[in-house]
Amino acid sequence: MKPGRILSGMRPTGRLHLGNHVGALENWVRLQDEGWANFHMVADWHMLTTGHEDTSRLQSDTYEMVVDWLAAGLDPKRSVIFVQSAVKEHAELHLLFSMLVTKARLERVPTLKEQIRDLHLDEQTISYGHLGYSVLQAADILLYKATHVPVGEDQVPHVELTREIARRFNFLYCRDREPVFPEPEAQLTQFPRLRGNDGNRMSKSAGNALMLAASPEEITAYVRAAYTDPKKARANDPGRPEPDERDGHGGCVVWEYHRKFNPEGAAEIARQCRAGELGCVPDKQHLARVLSEALAPIRERRQRWAADPDAVRDVVADGNRRARAVAERTMDDVRAAMGLRSTAEVTP
Numbered sequence: 504m505k506p507g508r509i510l511s512g513m514r515p516t517g518r519l520h521l522g523n524h525v526g527a528l529e530n531w532v533r534l535q536d537e538g539w540a541n542f543h544m545v546a547d548w549h550m551l552t553t554g555h556e557d558t559s560r561l562q563s564d565t566y567e568m569v570v571d572w573l574a575a576g577l578d579p580k581r582s583v584i585f586v587q588s589a590v591k592e593h594a595e596l597h598l599l600f601s602m603l604v605t606k607a608r609l610e611r612v613p614t615l616k617e618q619i620r621d622l623h624l625d626e627q628t629i630s631y632g633h634l635g636y637s638v639l640q641a642a643d644i645l646l647y648k649a650t651h652v653p654v655g656e657d658q659v660p661h662v663e664l665t666r667e668i669a670r671r672f673n674f675l676y677c678r679d680r681e682p683v684f685p686e687p688e689a690q691l692t693q694f695p696r697l698r699g700n701d702g703n704r705m706s707k708s709a710g711n712a713l714m715l716a717a718s719p720e721e722i723t724a725y726v727r728a729a730y731t732d733p734k735k736a737r738a739n740d741p742g743r744p745e746p747d748e749r750d751g752h753g754g755c756v757v758w759e760y761h762r763k764f765n766p767e768g769a770a771e772i773a774r775q776c777r778a779g780e781l782g783c784v785p786d787k788q789h790l791a792r793v794l795s796e797a798l799a800p801i802r803e804r805r806q807r808w809a810a811d812p813d814a815v816r817d818v819v820a821d822g823n824r825r826a827r828a829v830a831e832r833t834m835d836d837v838r839a840a841m842g843l844r845s846t847a848e849v850t851p
């Protein structure tokens with residue numbers, strides 16, 4: 504595939520965990536290395552859609568997350584790293600797009616329904632900003648005229664809404680001119696989501712996350728506590744490393760990590776496990792070594808960046824400036840297509 508332009512972001516949640524790395528970051532770095540034009544956004548306005556009451560950690564969480572992005576291998580010379588709220592054009596385009604989408608359409612966005620369920624929200628108390636967060640996402644993506652959006656399966660409906668908005672805008676305002684917006688494609692993340700060591704979805708709030716810059720000792724302790732096949736009580740009992748084919752449940756988290764971080768060895772480990780030739784204790788020790796080695800470059804880069812906060816701030820300031828330059832050009836196109844002019848330019 505010929506490299507295009509991607510826009511991808513994260514809400515500022517502070518230090519990142521291994522699930523964030525496997526689910527997004529390593530993909531960003533791969534695309535960057537393949538020559539894509541990467542725009543990576545700290546989605547601080549999105550953070551407010553579900554957590555506007557307490558903003559005390561926004562700054563420090565932004566800083567820590569950017570350090571982890573850099574530690575993961577994003578190169579600020581090749582990838583634009585910026586903060587959403589520093590580029591006010593996101594707000595302007597969001598407002599204009601909000602005219603093109605009905606309330607009923609937003610209420611059908613599946614991720615909104617999931618948030619309502621997972622956060623135990625009352626639908627009647629959803630804010631105007633929260634209801635429209637997928638429109639803000641469309642503005643984020645289209646402001647940079649992104650051609651592709653790297654997402655997990657659950658985010659595909661947002662990209663579909665973005666495409667709908669781009670189509671609607673081009674149809675309404677670009678009849679006698681070049682379309683302003685591309686219709687971006689969802690680019691599915693290849694490796695399925697990594698589970699936490701208890702077998703559940705990895706998250707900091709669930710207390711089952713392995714932080715990206717964990718020390719070798721922390722990695723060993725994390726892997727030692729990992730969920731394995733409960734039927735394999737003794738070393739020579741046969742085990743079942745893979746999850747159930749029918750429902751995806753069960754299986755062994757340790758093997759899942761082998762599959763990700765030790766792909767050449769995973770098949771043989773699965774064979775030995777099934778044959779009762781491998782015990783969980785030595786297998787976990789093996790995995791801890793593999794993981795520690797795999798994460799060593801990230802750990803080292805993090806130490807270097809964290810030792811120089813001014814350099815991190817410079818990265819963000821430069822990214823904001825470069826993002827703004829692109830955003831301003833897009834908004835010139837948008838205003839021209841829509842016939843919006845500043846007062847000084849009003850003509851009869």
Ligand code: SF4
Pocket residue numbers: 731732735742743744755756757758772773776777781782783784786787
């Ligand atoms: S031997 Fe390894 S793959 Fe098999 S259940 Fe134990 S930890 Fe999991």
